[in-house]
Amino acid sequence: MKILITGGAGFIGSNFIRSLIQGGKDYQIINLDKLTYAGNLENLSDLDHLPNYEFVRGDICDGKLIERLLGSGIEGVVNFAAESHVDRSLYEPDVFIQTNVVGVQILLHEAMRHKVKKFVQVSTDEVYGSLGPQDPCFCEDCPLAPNSPYSASKAAGDLLARSYFKTYGFPVVVTRCSNNYGAYQFPEKLIPLFVTNALENKPLPVYGDGLNVRDWIHVEDHCRALEMILEKGVPGEFYNIGGEGERTNLEITQTILRILGKxxxxxxxxTDRPGHDRRYAIDFSKIR
Incomplete structure (x- = not known):
């Protein structure tokens, strides 16, 4: 199967490519990445020599490039390409709209024109909004209530994907995962930032009271779920992916300090950031 993986030099994308190749299945992979600040080709430098892997530098908003790549016999698309840092979206929302909405529409339309057999839109649990301490976990049927420009842009991309299935019958699947951690994560995110700061004896900045809750999943577990969805996901469906790892930000911070002996x-x-969601928790029973 020849697949286009967008955003494949980023954190989750590079782990996904590595997972597919190490799995030994017959995938021909084209990795398209713009190489913004969060993309790093060193994540996959040991794969450059492989005959079934090719890197192309480019933007999903470049319609002519997308048309050329999808015209090369691509059978599947997995879209990781996104602006993803909530804090940055508060000050540069236009960048998020361009990539996470306009870029998704360009990908969807060209993939449909070239009769791609499966399109996986990788999204986030943040599109559901915020939960209270006793609220049940988010399920796939929960209404969308995004509270940041980032999550609003991802929700828009999800709905565009849904519309291409409903209107055109295009085989789209949308995934929504909880917070990832693991190798190759850019150090603007909580765990790698705090590990780096602690090692350098710098303060660990915790928003508000530190009691915001996130559900954590290791990136390799996420990648295994995505591969299953690429192969077996039902077109038109949404799938939550979670790790049953609810922790407060303060718990995560204290664990890092304890492990490092700090x-x-x-x-x-x-000071807490504007619109900071209090709790995320995922019901992923559908995918089990």
């Missing part, structure tokens, strides 16, 4: 006095409470 004192809790390195925690620095800072």
């Amino acid at each position: 004192p809790d006095s390195m925690i620095q409470y800072v």
Whole structure:
């Protein structure tokens, strides 16, 4: 199967490519990445020599490039390409709209024109909004209530994907995963940032009271779920992916400090960010 993986030099994308290749299945992979600040070709430098792997530098908003790539016999698309840092979306929302909405529409339309057999839109649990302490977990039928420009742009991309299935019968699947951690994550995210700061004896800036809750999943577990969805996912369906790993930000911070032998006095409470969702929790029973 020849597949186009967009955003494949980023955190989750590079782990997914590595997972597919190490799995030994017959995939021919084209990795399209714009190489913004969060993309790093060193993540996959050991794969450059492989005959079934090719890297192309480019933007999913470049319609002519997308048309050329999809015209080369691509059978599947997995779209990781996205602006994904919530804090940045508060100050540069236009960048998020361009990639996460316009770019998705261009990909969908060209993939449909070239009769791609499966399109996987990789999204986030943040599109559901925020939960209270006793609220049940998000399921796929929960209404969308995004609270940041980032999550709003991802929700828009999800709905575009849905519309291409409903209107044109195009075989789209949408996944929504909880917070990932693992190798190759850019150090603007909580775990790698705090590990780096602690090792350098810098303060660990915790928003608000630190009691915001996230459900954590290792990136390799996420990638295994995505491969299953690429192969077996039902067109038109949405699939939540979670790890049953609810932790407060403060718990994560204290765990990092304990493992590294650093004192809790390195925690620095800072003003909470606008629209900071209190809790995410995922019901992923559908995919089991």
